[in-house]
Amino acid sequence: MTDMSKHMRKVLSDVPTLKVFDFSQYVSKIPGIIKFTIGEPDFDTPADVKEAAIKSIENNRTHYAPQRGTTGLLTAIADTLAKKYGLHYDPKTEILVTNGVTEGIYSALTAIINPGDVVLVPTPTFSIYSPDVMIAGGVPVEVDTSATNFKLTPELLHKYLTKYGDRVKGLILVNPSNPTGIAYRQDEINELAELLKNKPIFTICDEIYSELNYDGEYSSMAKVLPEQTILANGLSKSYAMTGWRIGYLCAPAKVTSLIFKVHAFAVTDIATFVQDAAEAALRDGDKATRQMDQQYIKRRDYMYRRLTEMGFDCTQPMGAFYIFAKIPPFLNQDDNELIYQLANEAKVAVTAGSNFGRGGEGYLRFSYATSLEQIKEGMDRLARFCEQAKNKK
Template structure:
């Protein structure tokens, strides 16, 4: 018998599974576990958005959608970006509706990457960018930001640009960040943009947490660098619509046209009724999002206070819904080992920092996208664990 699995595309051997979801699945075997792992809002999709989706299905909006997106949603995205962010894109030529940001990032990286190209991936970061580059035939180079407050600085970026020279095709920017919760100011991004402006280098921007930016104004590479920026965003986090799979991608028309080729063969289209619901969400404004944000801030502040009291050294989250915390001295320092010990002994599930690449070792990521009751109980359990295990 021929072992056909040995005859698959060889590059896939270098593509790991998503450890975040693997561990979360492992933790699910414990009936009473409190999860601070997967970053999914615990809120339900707002009622007016659900009703728009139901109405669309009742009106038989269940057939193929235009491959670039419905006219209504494309217009709503363009209007939302112009009104809320002062970013201006032509809905007919510069915007694609994607199956979440995940597909938008994949299609963008596949469209711009040639064999040998380097994509710079600041880490710690969510675990999709490096595998996407690998599958595209490029080289993902991790840029460890753990010594620069988890931000790319001009000096750090310049060092990598000098090292890899003309091979650099793109730089990933996630703002606000998963897993650290940090957010760049516009001034910081402007300075970084100056290093790649006018060069054949794309800024690939994941702004899925842009509406969950609590302590600062919106900032984007698309402002100083519109001709070189591929902007991705979506409604999963801001409108609690993870299961609807609605994202969007914006770029200059000629760039969008090339990315569309990948998108169209990977996806065909995105469900029409999901797009109608997303249109309703955007046209309904930001009231529902702001109500959720207020609760996230309460949860963030409470969790930050409790973790700090236990001896965790935490980054100050400015956005998203994560706290990135350094494991206290006296506890197991291997983050991949301690998460299994915590879930077994304390029935609390958290994510290992090393799952997010270079610079994440020795840290844990806590998601506060869950109820205050769960957070209080989880922090109580963790405090008992730390007290019993520290310097054991």
Template structure:
């Protein structure tokens, strides 16, 4: 009998499964576990957004949508980017509606890379970009930013540009960051852009947490390097629409046209009623976002204070809804081993830093996208666990 699985695409041998979701499956079987793992808001989609989706279904907007997106949503995205961020894209030629940022990132990376190209992936970061590059035949090179306070610096970037030379085709930017919550300033992005401006290197900027930016002004590589930047964003985090699977991608016309070739074959289109709901979200103002942000800040400050009292050295998140914490010396320094121990013994689930690349080794990611009473109980359990380990 032929083992057909051995005759599939060779590059898939180098593509790992998403360990974060493997672990989530494990902890889901533990009764009474408190989860600080997945980055999913505990808030529900705002009512006015849900009603827009319901109306669309009732009005039979359930047929194929234009592959680039509905005219009205494309215009709403363009208006929102211009009004809130000062970014200007032609809705007819420079914006695509995608199946979340995940599909946008895959289509972008696939469209810009050739076999042998290098994609620089600053780590720790969410673990989709490297595998996307590998699937396309490119080489994903992790850049460890743990030594530079979890930010890519000009000196660090130059080191890798010098090492890989003309092979570098793209650099990933996630701002604010998952898993650290760290955010770049516009000046920091300008300084990085200066190193690649005018070179055939794409900046792929994932800004899914742009609305969850608490301690600074919006900054984007699309402002620093508009001609070379591919911007991806969406509705999952800011509007609590994770299950709606909708996002968007923006880039100069000629770049977008090429990415569209990948996008159009990866998926036919995004559901029309989902696009109508997303349009309502953008047209409905920021009241829902602002309220969620206020709750996230309370949770962030409480969780960070508790963790630091236990001996964790924490990043101070400027955005997103994660705290990245250095494991104290009295706990097992193997972060993957530790999270399984915490889940089984303390009934607290957190994420191993190594799930986000080499730059996360020795850290834990705590998501505070859960209710404050759950955070308090989880911190109490973790504190008791830490006390037991120090006896």
């Protein structure tokens, strides 16, 4: 019998699975486990949003949608970006509704990459960007930012632009960041933009956590370099709509039209009633988002305090809902080994920092997108585990 798997695209053998989800499935089988792994809000989708979807289905909005997106949702996206962020995109030509940010990023990278093109990926970061680049035929180059407070600096960017020269096709910029929770100030982004300006380099900006920016004003490459920016955002995190799979891309009209070709052949369109629900969220969902933000801040502050007391050196989260913590010296320094030890002995599940690329080794990512009650119990368990580890030294 012929093993046809040997005759598939060779690059796929080098593309990893999403280890975050693999580990989450593993720990889900452990009775009584408390999970700080997946970045999924524990809140339910707001009632008004669900009612909008139900009403849409009852009105038989279950047929094919326009492939770029419904007029209502495209307009709502444009209005939201203009009102909240001061960004102005034409809903008819510069916005594309996608199957979550994940599909949007994939379609964008597939559309811009030619074989051998380099895309710079500041790490630690969520683990979809490098595999997407590889699948598209490009070369992902990880830029370790652990020595610069997990931010890409002009000095670092200049170093890599000089090294790879004309091969550089794109830069990934995630703001606020998963897994570190850091957020860039606009002046920091402006400095990076100066190095990219008038070069044939795209900035692919994943801003899925833009509504979860607790300690500063909105900042974006789209403000200063819109002609070179592909902006990706969605409703999964800010409106507790992870399962709805709804996102969007914004870019200059000619760029959007070419990305649209990849999107259209990959997914055809996004369900009409889901788009109607997303429109309702953008039009009327601010109150629910603010209430969630207030809860996240309480959770962040509590978890940060407890982890610091235990001896973890933590980044101060400015956005998203993660704490990136350096493993203290009295614990196993291999983060991949430690997460299994914590899951099986302490019944606490966290994510290994090395899953997020270079610079993440020796760190753990804690998600506080779960109830304060669960966080308190999980921190108590972790504290007991740490005390036992210290006593063994």
